[in-house]
Amino acid sequence: MFERLPTPYGLVRYGLAPDHPETEAILHSLHAMLVAGNTRLFCNVEIATGLSVDDQRSSYAAVIIATGALRDAPLDIPGVDLSGSLGAADSVGWYDDHPDAPQHWLLHTESVAVIGGGNVALDVTRMPLSEAQSLQATDVSDEVQAGIVVSLVREVHIFVRRGPADARFSPKELRALGELPGVDVVVDAADVAPDRHIARMTKQLVHTQLAVETLRTFADAISAERTAQRRVYLHLCRQPAEILGDGKVEALRVDRTDPDGYGHLTASGVCTDYTVQAVYRVIGYVCTPLAGLPFDHGRGTVPHRSAAVVERERSTDRGPVRDRMDEERRLPQPGSDQR
Numbered sequence: 001m002f003e004r005l006p007t008p009y010g011l012v013r014y015g016l017a018p019d020h021p022e023t024e025a026i027l028h029s030l031h032a033m034l035v036a037g038n039t040r041l042f043c044n045v046e047i048a049t050g051l052s053v054d055d056q057r058s059s060y061a062a063v064i065i066a067t068g069a070l071r072d073a074p075l076d077i078p079g080v081d082l083s084g085s086l087g088a089a090d091s092v093g094w095y096d097d098h099p100d101a102p103q104h105w106l107l108h109t110e111s112v113a114v115i116g117g118g119n120v121a122l123d124v125t126r127m128p129l130s131e132a133q134s135l136q137a138t139d140v141s142d143e144v145q146a147g148i149v150v151s152l153v154r155e156v157h158i159f160v161r162r163g164p165a166d167a168r169f170s171p172k173e174l175r176a177l178g179e180l181p182g183v184d185v186v187v188d189a190a191d192v193a194p195d196r197h198i199a200r201m202t203k204q205l206v207h208t209q210l211a212v213e214t215l216r217t218f219a220d221a222i223s224a225e226r227t228a229q230r231r232v233y234l235h236l237c238r239q240p241a242e243i244l245g246d247g248k249v250e251a252l253r254v255d256r257t258d259p260d261g262y263g264h265l266t267a268s269g270v271c272t273d274y275t276v277q278a279v280y281r282v283i284g285y286v287c288t289p290l291a292g293l294p295f296d297h298g299r300g301t302v303p304h305r306s307a308a309v310v311e312r313e314r315s316t317d318r319g320p321v322r323d324r325m326d327e328e329r330r331l332p333q334p335g336s337d338q339r
């Protein structure tokens, strides 16, 4: 195994939220595999710069490329490059001490927007609102703990493009958000109002049913009982339209998306501006090309067929790669059922 970082375990080490140490149990299994005696691990070796893919090929019978997804998926809206607009890779990298991440996070801001509807968006929301003592039992570094102690963040607005039945939050992570000490979670009842699509999805999938129930519990809370100093506003059916500001983030403009009751959404053009000083974009990671290997920019993958790299697909141009691969998929495969 060759690893570019000084330590192994990839995003299990540098991606999982440190306040949920139980999810890191997988580290023990990975460690057991590494010390079993039939693996050699070389850290601080970057394939493509330190050692080429061709070097590897000439030394081994097979080379498996498992370099993960290192970069944030792009969000193509005006203002995305303003100071204070950060991708998840930087935010998560900071609290997980990734060697490539910035040394500071934007914790001197009071209002933050998080764009994204998955569990990582919830991680990135929880961390600046965590109480330092709750992090003491975890493996976060002293620097990160010290940063969180002085966090000024008082409100986080999470914006999810889709509705409650299609958000990617797991019920467990949603409940954990509601249990964060000193934090109230606010959901607008209109965002979780019943419709045909929600009814269908909650009947089909237990985890969707549990997630929708949890979101409705947040929406049902009596506002007089919301007394915490800090708040998370979870907005569903809202997509980011523009990050506003003069040199730095001052607000996020979001467009309401209208569900049609069948699981489809259309942008309504009804926009609202939220005053925030930082925007965290948490919309997924993408793979990056590796020198010496073809790359399909359209799919964000190394072109492959039956798990083997498609050698002649050297083109980095999206169209022909996609066309050729689609064509290959249409060809009958040996032994396949051709009816």
Ligand SMILES: Cc1cc2nc3c(=O)[nH]c(=O)nc-3n(C[C@H](O)[C@H](O)[C@H](O)COP(=O)(O)OP(=O)(O)OC[C@H]3O[C@@H](n4cnc5c(N)ncnc54)[C@H](O)[C@@H]3O)c2cc1C
Pocket (backbone or CB within 6 Å): 002, 003, 004, 005, 008, 009, 010, 011, 012, 015, 016, 017, 023, 045, 046, 047, 048, 066, 067, 068, 069, 088, 092, 120, 285, 290
């Ligand atoms: C922020 C975040 C939170 C997550 N939380 C959870 C969770 O709670 N539960 C869960 O089940 N999953 C979670 N996931 C998903 C999980 O981390 C990934 O599915 C898993 O780590 C993917 O494993 P991998 O080996 O494919 O890639 P990675 O874990 O990314 O490992 C790839 C490794 O390759 C190395 N590498 C890259 N390029 C090179 C190169 N050129 N030369 C040598 N080495 C290289 C990288 O440094 C890295 O160590 C999370 C993901 C993210 C991003």
